[in-house]
Amino acid sequence: MKNEPTIIAFCCHYCAFTAADLAGTMRKQYPTNIRIVRIPCTGKVSENMVLQAFVEGADGVMVAGCEIGSCHFIQGNVRAVKRVAHAKKLLEETGVNPDRLEFYHVAASQGPLFATTSAEFTERIKQLNAGGKASADTTSAETPQETVHDSSRT
Amino acid sequence: MIVAERKLFDDLYAKASKHKKVLLLGCGTCVTVCMAGGEKEVDILDSQLKLASRERGDDFEVTTHTIVRQCDDEFFDEETSRKIAAADAVITLACGVGVQFCSEKYPEKRVYAGVNTVFYGATVEQGLWEERCAGCGECIVDQFAGICPVARCAKSLMNGPCGGSSNGKCEVDKETDCAWALIVKRMKELGTLEELSEITLPKDWSTSRDGGPRRIVHESLRLDEGTKKEG
Amino acid sequence: MKTKSNIERLLEKGEFVVTSECGPPRGSDAEAVRKKGNLLKGVVDGVNVTDNQTSVVRMSSLSSCIILKEMGFDPIWQLVCRDRNRIAIQSDILGAAALGINNLLCLSGDHQSFGDNPKAKNVYDIDSIQLIYTAKTLRDEGKFLGGDEVKGAPMLFIGAAENPFADPFEIRALRLGKKVKAGAEFIQTQCIYNVEKFSKWMEEVRERGLHEKCAILAGVTPLKSAGMAKYMKKNVPGMDVPDSLIERLSAVPKENQAEEGIKICVEMIQQLKEIEGVRGVHIMAIEWEEKVAEIVKAAGLSPRPSA
Amino acid sequence: MPVLTIDGQTVEVEKGKTLLDAAKELNIEIPTLCHHWAVPEAGACRICVVEIKAGGRPGLVPACSYPAEDGLVIETYSDRVVQSRRMTLALMINRAPRAGVIMELAEQYQLPSIPLKSPPHSTSDGHTPEDTAEPCDTDLCIMCGLCVRVCREVIGPEATCFSGRGIEREIATPYKQLSDVCIGCGACAFVCPTGAIDPAQFSPNPLASIPHEFNAQLGDRRPIHIPYAQAVPLVPVIDTENCIHFQTDGCGACSKICPANAIDYEIKDREQDLNVGAIVLTGGFDAFDAARKSEYGFGRYPNVLTAMQFERILSASGPTEGHLARPSDHKKPNRIAWIQCVGSRDAACGNTYCSSVCCMYATKEAIVAKEHEADVEATIFYIDLRAFGKGFESFYNRAKEEHSVRYVRSQVSSIKETPAGNNLILRYVAEGNSKGLVEEEFDMVVLSVGLEAQATTAEMAAIAGVNCNQFGFAESQPFLQPLSNREGVFLSGAVSGPKDIPETVMQSSAAAAKVGELLAPVRGTEVKVSEYPPERDVTGEEPRIGVFVCHCGINISSVVNVTEVSEYIRSLPNVVYTEHTIFTCSQDTQERMKEVIKEHNLNRVIVASCTPRTHEPLFQETMRQAGLNKCLFEMADIREQCSWVHKDNPVAATAKAKDLVRGSVGKSRLLEPIQFRKVGVTKAALVVGGGISGMTAALALGKQGFKVCLVEKTGELGGNLRTLKTSMEGYDWQEFLKETIEQVKAQPEIDIVLNSEIDEVTGFVGNFTTKLKGESTAEFKHGVILLATGADEYQPQAFEYGQSDRVVTQRELAAERIDDNYDGKTVVMIQCVGSRDKEHPYCSRVCCGTAVKNALDIKTRHPSANVYILYREIRTYEFKELYYRKARELGVKFIHFPDEAYPNVSGNGSGMLVTVRDTVLDRDIDLKADLVVLSAGIIPNTVSNRRLSEMMKAALNEDNFFMEAHVKLRPVDFANEGIFVCGLAHSPKYTEENVTQALAAAGRAAVILSKEALEVGGVVSHVDPDKCATCLTCVRECIYEAPFVNADGKAEIEEAKCQGCGNCAAACPAEAIQLRTFTDRQERALFMSMLREEVPAGVGPE
Structure with missing residues (x-):
């Protein structure tokens, strides 16, 4: 992997994307590695969208949505959290470290948080690229039940 | 509907990596509904194989295609045939029926099963499917208040429940309802519990899988040789 | 129909019958069977031989029965539906009768997922009630399930097991009636710790007049420790171990708990004996066969009458 | 070149x-x-x-x-x-x-370390005569002269110069006198590379620091500033009061260096005449000036803050960026105290009313503080904790139980600062008579300042001819909060009294409804419709992409090399035109863009500039004017997401900008035109419930000319209001009710259906069909639904209610005439019966006011009567507080009992005995009562609410009241469009508030009904029926119920219901659903192109 990782950040229009704007307005500096993809809601991000970003060469993917309870579409972020957890399992199966994918809650007003989150995630990916272990606490994947797709349960 | 679940990724990877060009063939009917082998799952597997081959340093090409049903001849159209021909092997994400049908249609091609076909079942709620029918060939559900002991009792007891029924759950799996507890409850509600004092005699299994591969023929529906379409 | 069964005869005479059980070894050593047999010799009226109990592979039940038979026992051959289809079952019944086995206990069998071969395919071509029906049809109608005539009907005393504590409770007595209807002549129950609940069940049994149509042998199992009691309560489905019992065992120092367990078992037998319709006890001393004699004696059931 | x-x-x-x-x-x-x-x-x-x-x-x-x-x-x-x-x-x-x-x-440059020369030369003995100017700090100055040049070349006055020779050479003012030409602009200090200059050294009038208004005076700002991050428009403004140019006529640096030439000092305030049909006053409020309560030391003690300041400290965009730090030492405070009622409920400062919002904002701040720093100990000192709004009581309970916020029922008498460490010692009387006056130390104190009438309200009211009350708030009309005394002038929000956000939003929508009534005859006459050339059909065309890369003055180009980006993008396939412009958003660039589109026959346009959140609509407008579908436009943000956040890394920023624009090019190739569809609106409303709320809403819509079907399940209009006589203020509700019923009956647009209920509702916003059951089984087509189904009075289960006729509810008391019976008698009222308990955990809001009203009624007619009110908190908010005060003055006795110890009521032959634990006396007291009045709460119609909720997919909250789309901002809407709620069905409220909410619901409904058609489509999901497996996943996923299975057995999206979130698309196992402009292919092309240098050939439009 490259020295300078490329990170795709799927950002919800109503919160994280707005926070990214605010980070800009406030001139909060963060690494240049972040590439933002605007989406109407994190609930729009399917597992495969995330996997494809990796296929196309992303070193890390962050999905950033509203805080629980303040989704513009009521529960899109709740669905997204589950889908990201599922996508982490799928990544792990392929041998890609699931720490390369993370969901973050960033409210529209949290410009500085967007910047620090971006910086932290970039640092994590850099460490992973260098062969180090990420320090992130990943939600450990439970073995899925035979016929239960947790990610698709409402 | 037929309910399946995708095989373990490592299994599929081992199969795919033996070939240079692999086609992932999805099925747009039952396995789509149970989220095991529709277009989305095909694309996910496609991405996964690509990522894993990069991680593991293997070199093979993956293509994808999904058709409406893999258990009917006509859906294997020209485009599908062309894509299958272009690949060294096919991993089909259809149920066992589809896998066989595909193998029969393309005898020269290596066809792998991408999913495990598990049961005939229902979507109990989104993301949760449960077995409801065992396809035994002789439906006795109506004797048991609409709950099938063949499919839903771990021992297929016809005169249950066994001693392992506990708090309405099966001893084999505490998450699973004891079919007989359900039967008793429902029959009690219907006021037909006493019907259970009749012994259900040994079942005729000849209509089931035990009678060999089964066929159903509707002579009236069959086309004459002359009217069959080429294909 | 009279069979040559020892227990059938004793029950007919109105004796309070005592049976126990013997689990076959996990190997081919016949001596192991005999060793267990020796512990029970002259102590009980009949010995059950389990059929791959809890789905763990053991020496075949029928073979072990023959070994015990040779020692002079009247073994009770247990047969489960898990491992054989109706062809094997009917064939084995004929064979057992030919070798002089007189008692058959019909069971569904534990699910294979609990045993040492959880990947096995189960059979369950017929269930336990259908097995009773099969044995009865062979014996009394002289017919195979397929309808053909049996040449030389197998004369077996037919029994069944019943768990009075399993859920749903309302089906239990009804289902016992079904077993009786199918042809069960004696019933050995799951081990009883909750005598109160058992009495309630017996009430229902009597209401349906089932105690007159079959002999009910109440099952008991001595507890070795408070830990065992807790384990059974928690992990064995359909096992009702009252907390008072666990407390009683826990109150005793660990080294004396086994002794207390025997004491409880004896008291239990004495209580059960008093319940109308209970015609005997079935002592299942799991891997503790050496204590059966002590229990029988302490319960005042020794010596056993001759048939 | x-x-x-x-x-x-x-x-x-x-x-x-x-x-x-x-x-x-x-x-x-x-x-x-x-x-x-x-x-x-x-x-x-x-x-x-x-x-x-x-x-x-x-x-x-x-x-x-x-x-x-x-x-x-x-x-x-x-x-x-x-x-x-x-x-x-x-x-x-x-x-x-x-x-x-x-x-x-x-x-x-790996210079060997050089020892400091010593001593640093100093020019004075530390004492400077007042007119003598210091030279700049010579230990920092490198003598580069940039300051001199900026003063001379840019600013102009030449106030600084080099002075001295050789090692004496230094930067200073001529003759080292405070300069009389220096204008104090500070440019010299601003440009100095080493920070050597303090402008105060040169100028007699140095630039003063300007406190940051939006940060509630915490920190400072420059004279040219953007007021706050959410400002509209988001552009800098010059504060002429503080601007050196406006004050001295000098400087003018900004106009000289602004690359957009946007600075125009000549713009003056203008007077303009507007011809309008109605005026809505929305002036808002001012926060109470905490310095007026000098005992709390605000302004003297650095760690005493106002709640506004604390709010900013907690804010991520505030002065500490959300870090909890106290002003004196920037350290985290561990013990924080909130003091309530600072400038509220206080005769000393003239504000005897309650500010309504402080209890909850203090509670919120305490919780948020604890969320920031878990070990913060939060203490709130209060008189009555007024958690009367919807959901407030449970929020208050959560604060106590989950966040361990400590509530102390006591008034703080004074604050002292500790001699060291700037901690604060609070003196207060502890609860219970035994503890007496105590002192407690805190690290920080937050003053929960009240709301006052805005300073400008009086002037505005005078101009508008509107009366103000004694506190300077504009005065509402009886029964009708949005109405002022002058016809055509309306009131909304805190201009008419302190109120929370939901009440403000409701009153605003209500004012809009009243304006709508007034102006209905001229609706739409002032609307200008934009004309666009016919849209060019680009189907089948190869993408021809034009890219405009923006410098944004120097905002982008000072970091990103825009020329390079532009050149690079020009090399990509399908890109036929690129240019870089100083300001792409300027009017002349828009004109140019239109020309370029024509000239180069572009069918896709990309602007690489700022955030699409603000500028996309502008460029899309240009697209339409150029005859292109607006969805063929794409934006890449290389400012907020690039130049502004990667200032120190121009190389990488330029590379990233290329990636971002390349991504847009990738997506742009796959863009498709999107047509919007018009769906007609049935201009009629269904109003469910014939109480005052339902009638008010029906009337408001009927008067605007919309058909209304008003369905009442009983045989009579009027609902709960039939049992109320007067309002607290003394207005006659029955008169109002009678008038309203008459108006409803007389209104030709309103169809009253009695003894009937809703049987079935189908359809969606703009096009519902409802079937009735009961007396009428008619079917009715309508565009909106208003739920005004009301609530009931709780039937008490204890306190001898129903056992003794001496125990009644407030409603029963009010229904009976308060006559001579009360002479010399004792009446005991018990609050919170059926409210704030296990069964009904919410506060019923109106019971305190009702009790006070009835108590006043008795006391004014029969001064000899003894009236006791036994309470947990008295929640007489806003101006209702005045009546509480009056009741106390008239001798109504208020006894506070603990939450867990309700009074006991027993009966004997001659009267009732009430035993209550008095928290002030800390003991039980017995009251002999002739009459016990229970303040019974308001309970929802659970059964019918659940039925309607199910039928209309209108959510209920945990208390079984209807749940609005957003508690604060959308208080009468449901998440499901076209359905509205008002009145007691929403939550307990006073009648005048129900009326306001009913008007608000009508106002919101009129937004839909006033349209000829709703535009549907755009960014909505779409199902490819050939792929759909009818698995129902989308149907189950969508909370808006947009997907349905159509007659062909395939899923289809009802575009009018679709909100465009794309959840269904992400869940669809057949990938049959795509969200327009965010399709899987488009999104993938976007990040694929971002991630990869080369764009694979053969990627054409879908």
Whole structure:
């Protein structure tokens, strides 16, 4: 992997994307590695969208949505959290470290948080690229039940 | 509907990596509904194989295609045939029926099963499917208040429940309802519990899988040789 | 129909019958069977031989029965539906009768997922009630399930097991009636710790007049420790171990708990004996066969009458 | 144009550029000190020297001033250059030993550490006569003269100069006198590379620090500033009060350097005449000035803050960026106290009313503080905790139980500061009579300041001819909060009294409804419809993409090399046109864009500039004017997401900008035009419930000319209001009710259906069909639904209610005439019966006011009567507080009992005995009562609410009241469009509030009904029926119920219901659902192109 990782950040229009704007307005500096993809809601991000970003060469993917309870579409972020957890399992199966994918809650007003989150995630990916272990606490994947797709349960 | 679940990724990877060009063939009917082998799952597997081959340093090409049903001849159209021909092997994400049908249609091609076909079942709620029918060939559900002991009792007891029924759950799996507890409850509600004092005699299994591969023929529906379409 | 069964005869005479059980070894050593047999010799009226109990592979039940038979026992051959289809079952019944086995206990069998071969395919071509029906049809109608005539009907005393504590409770007595209807002549129950609940069940049994149509042998199992009691309560489905019992065992120092367990078992037998319709006890001393004699004696059931 | 080579790379630059500019084009970094882009070059400091190797006279030249001549071959880091820079630095260190920037450079150039010369020369003995000017800090000054140049060349007055000779040389004002030409602009200090200048040294009128208003005076700001991050428009403003130019006529630096020439000092405030049909006053409120309560030390003690200030401290965009820190030492405070009612409920400061919102904002702040720092100990000192709003009580309970916020029912008498450490000692009387006066130490104190009438309200009200009340708030009309005394002038929000956000939003929508009534006859007459040329059909065309890369003045171009980006993008397939513009959003660029689209036959346009959140609509408008579908436009944000956040890394920022624009090119190829569809609106409303709320809403809509079907399940209109006689203020509700019923009956647009209920509702916003059941089984088509189904009074289960006729509810008391019976009698009222308990955990809001009203009624007629009110909290908010105060004055006795110890009521022959635990006396007391009045709460119609909720997919909250789409901002809407709620069905409220909410619901409904058609489509999901497996996943996923299975057995999206979130698309196992403009292919193309250098050929439009 490259020295300078490329990170795709799927950002919800109503919160994280707005926070990214605010980070800009406030001139909060963060690494240049972040590439933002605007989406109407994190609930729009399917597992495969995330996997494809990796296929196309992303070193890390962050999905950033509203805080629980303040989704513009009521529960899109709740669905997204589950889908990201599922996508982490799928990544792990392929041998890609699931720490390369993370969901973050960033409210529209949290410009500085967007910047620090971006910086932290970039640092994590850099460490992973260098062969180090990420320090992130990943939600450990439970073995899925035979016929239960947790990610698709409402 | 037929309910399946995708095989373990490592299994599929081992199969795919033996070939240079692999086609992932999805099925747009039952396995789509149970989220095991529709277009989305095909694309996910496609991405996964690509990522894993990069991680593991293997070199093979993956293509994808999904058709409406893999258990009917006509859906294997020209485009599908062309894509299958272009690949060294096919991993089909259809149920066992589809896998066989595909193998029969393309005898020269290596066809792998991408999913495990598990049961005939229902979507109990989104993301949760449960077995409801065992396809035994002789439906006795109506004797048991609409709950099938063949499919839903771990021992297929016809005169249950066994001693392992506990708090309405099966001893084999505490998450699973004891079919007989359900039967008793429902029959009690219907006021037909006493019907259970009749012994259900040994079942005729000849209509089931035990009678060999089964066929159903509707002579009236069959086309004459002359009217069959080429294909 | 009279069979040559020892227990059938004793029950007919109105004796309070005592049976126990013997689990076959996990190997081919016949001596192991005999060793267990020796512990029970002259102590009980009949010995059950389990059929791959809890789905763990053991020496075949029928073979072990023959070994015990040779020692002079009247073994009770247990047969489960898990491992054989109706062809094997009917064939084995004929064979057992030919070798002089007189008692058959019909069971569904534990699910294979609990045993040492959880990947096995189960059979369950017929269930336990259908097995009773099969044995009865062979014996009394002289017919195979397929309808053909049996040449030389197998004369077996037919029994069944019943768990009075399993859920749903309302089906239990009804289902016992079904077993009786199918042809069960004696019933050995799951081990009883909750005598109160058992009495309630017996009430229902009597209401349906089932105690007159079959002999009910109440099952008991001595507890070795408070830990065992807790384990059974928690992990064995359909096992009702009252907390008072666990407390009683826990109150005793660990080294004396086994002794207390025997004491409880004896008291239990004495209580059960008093319940109308209970015609005997079935002592299942799991891997503790050496204590059966002590229990029988302490319960005042020794010596056993001759048939 | 000159072409030259720098460090082996060739670059072409415009004539007149310097070597520094040329190097920048190549992203080659050259250190500078005396250079500032706004100041003409001097080449004074020599740190920027580079070496001319060929093409000119070889040697070292300053890059910042040497012209970029054709053919030059330059090296920026040759041995000679490094040597020279080291030498320069060594000299500078000697001169300015404390300058951080020099030390950094010295480290970078591996200069051996040089011992500080000693002592640093100082020019005075520490005492300076007042008219003497200090020179700049000579330990920092490197004598580069940038300050002198900026003052001379940019600002103008030439206030500073070099003075002295040789080692005496320094920067100072002439004759070292405070300069009379210095205007105190501070430009010298701003440009100084080493921070050596304090402008106060030069000027008699130095620039004062301006407190930051939006941060509630915490921190400061510049005279040119953006007021806050959410400001509309988001552009800087010049504060003329503080601007040096406006104050001295000098400076003008901004106008000289603004690349957009956007600065116009001549713009003046204008007076304009507007011809309007109605006026809505929305002036808002001012926060109470905490300094007026001097006992709390605000302004004296740094760690005593107002709640507004604390709010800013908690905010991520505030002065501490959301870090909990106290002003005195920037350390985290562990013990924080909130003091309630600062400037509220306080006769001393003239504000006897309750500010309504402080209890909850303090509770919120305490919780948020604890969320920031878990170990914070939060204590709130209060009189009555007024958690009366919807959901407030449970929020308050959560604060106590989950967040361990400590509530102390006591008034703080004074605050002292500790001698060391700026901690604060609060004195207060502890609860219970035994504890007495105590002192407690805190690290920080937050004053929960109240709401006051805005200073400008009086003037505005006078102009508008509107009456104000004694506190300066505009006065509402009886029964109708949005109405002022003057017809056509309406009130909304805190201009008419302190209120929370939901009440403000409701009153605003209500005012809008009343305006709608007034102006219905002229609706739409002032609307100007934009005309667009016919849309060009681009189907089947190869994408022809035009890209406009924006400099945004220097906002982007100072970091990102826009020329390079533009050139690079030009090389991508399908890109047929690129240009870089200074301001792409300017009007002339829009005109140009239209021309370019025509000239180059573009069918896709990309603007690489700022955030699409603000500027996308502008560019899409241009697209439409140029005859292109607006969805063929795409934006790449290289400002907020690039230049502004990667200031220090121009090379990487430029590379990233290329990636971002390339991504947009990738997506843009796949863009498709999207047509919007018009769906007609049935201009009729269904109003469910014939109480005052339902009737008010029906009337408001009927008066606007919309058909209304008013369905009432009983045989009579009026609902709960039939049992109320007067309002607290003494207005006659029955008169109002009678009038309303008459108006409803007389209104030709309203169809009253009695004894009927809703049987079935189908359809969606704009097009519902409802079937009735009961007396009427009619079917009715309508565009909106208003739920006004009301609630009931709780039937008490204890306190001998129903057992003794001496125990009644407030409603029963009010229904009976309060007559002579009460002479000399004792009446005991018990609050919170069926409210704030296990079964009904919410507060019923109206019971305190009702009890006070009835108590006053008794006391005014029968002064000899004894009236007791036994309570847990008295929640008489806003101006209702005045009646509470009056009740106390008239001798109504209020006894506070603990939450867990309700009074006991027993009966005997002669009367009732009430035993209550008095928390003030800390013991039980017995009251002999002739009458016990229970303040029974309001309970929802659970059964019918659940039925309606199920039928209309209108959510219920945990208390079984209807749940609005957003508690604060959408208080009458449901998430499901076209359905609205008002009145008690929403939550317990006073009647006048129900009326307001009913008007608000009508106002919101009228927004839909006033349209001829709703535009549907756009960014909505779409199902490919050939792929759909009818698995129902989308149907189950969608909370808006947009997907349905159509007659063909395939899923279909009802576009009018679709909100465009794309959840269904992400869940669809057949990938049959795509969200328009965010399809899987488009999104993938976007990040694929971002991630990859080369775009694979053959990726055409879908």
